[in-house]
Amino acid sequence: MASEKDEVIIVNERDxxxxxxxxxxxxxNGVLHRAISVFxxxxxxxxxxxxxxxxxxxxxxxxxxxxxxxxxxxESTMAAAHRRLQEEMGFDCELEQIFTLRYKADVGNxxxxxxxxxxxxxxxxxxxxxxKEEVQDYQYITIENLEKMMQAVPESYTPWLHLALPxxxxxxxxxx
Numbered sequence: 001m002a003s004e005k006d007e008v009i010i011v012n013e014r015d016x017x018x019x020x021x022x023x024x025x026x027x028x029n030g031v032l033h034r035a036i037s038v039f040x041x042x043x044x045x046x047x048x049x050x051x052x053x054x055x056x057x058x059x060x061x062x063x064x065x066x067x068x069x070x071x072x073x074x075e076s077t078m079a080a081a082h083r084r085l086q087e088e089m090g091f092d093c094e095l096e097q098i099f100t101l102r103y104k105a106d107v108g109n110x111x112x113x114x115x116x117x118x119x120x121x122x123x124x125x126x127x128x129x130x131x132k133e134e135v136q137d138y139q140y141i142t143i144e145n146l147e148k149m150m151q152a153v154p155e156s157y158t159p160w161l162h163l164a165l166p167x168x169x170x171x172x173x174x175x176x
Contacts, residue, residue, distance in 0.1 A: 008033040008070045015100070015116045020073050027058065030104065030112035036081045037068040037101075037160065039168055040093065040122040046140035048128070050088065052158070053136045058107040061136065064158040065168075066122075077118040085122070089138070090129025093122040098171040105159035119164060121172055143169060 008026045010018045011034050026033045040048040047065070054061045067088040071080035078095065086092045101117040130138050141149070146165070150157050 007073055008035075009073060011116050013102070013116075023070065024057070027107070027111040027113065030114045032114045032116060033070065034077065035068065035070050035113075035115040035117040036077050036084065036120065037117050037164060038066045038081050038085050038095065038120045038122060039164075039172070040066040040085070040089075040124050041172070042123070042125050042140055044140070044142075046142050047146060048089070048124070048140050049138060049146070050130065050135045051137040053132070053134055056134075058109050058111045058113075059158050062158045063156055064161050065164065067134075068117075068160070078120070081118070081120045088131055088134045090131060091124060091126055093124040095120040095122045099167055101160075101164050101167060103160060103163045105163070107159060113160060115160070117160065117164070119168065119171070121168075 006023055007020045008023050010021050011032055012018055015034065021031060042048065049063050050066060051063050052059055052061060067084045069080060069084040071077050081095050082092055097118055098121045099119050101119055103117065104112065104114045107113050128138055150162065154162065
């Protein structure tokens with residue numbers, strides 16, 4: 001039997017709960033589901049990026065925002081954001097939801113991300129203790145330098161980061 005961590009919350013276009021499905025089945029069939037993405041900035045206005053572990057079932061080895069995942073059934077998006085920040089990056093910080101992103105993207109291995117993504121912003125300057133099962137590497141980078149790198153080698157970054165970054169800049173603009 002699958003655990004709650006292997007299930008995603010299936011939603012409609014208004015992010016209303018429709019049920020649950022295995023994470024892999026949702027990604028194989030491109031079923032719309034709820035997700036969370038966290039963007040953490042430091043006091044130098046740099047974004048903490050992670051390079052996904054190479055053996056992740058999709059987008060392995062690609063650079064992405066600080067962390068991302070899916071809420072478990074009966075878990076709020078805020079609780080999921082805090083849980084995954086701790087599980088992936090080894091720290092927690094205050095978070096605020098700044099926007100949602102509805103997107104659909106091919107992520108390789110015949111899998112599709114079709115997500116209603118809740119985007120959170122946090123600020124942190126402490127120690128990062130990345131979980132090596134989730135994160136291959138990490139770095140802080142200015143948004144300006146990140147944009148240059150994403151233009152130079154777009155295939156090194158997750159599809160959702162390409163879609164979320166412009167909206168993130170607009171939403172967090174006064175702070176960048």
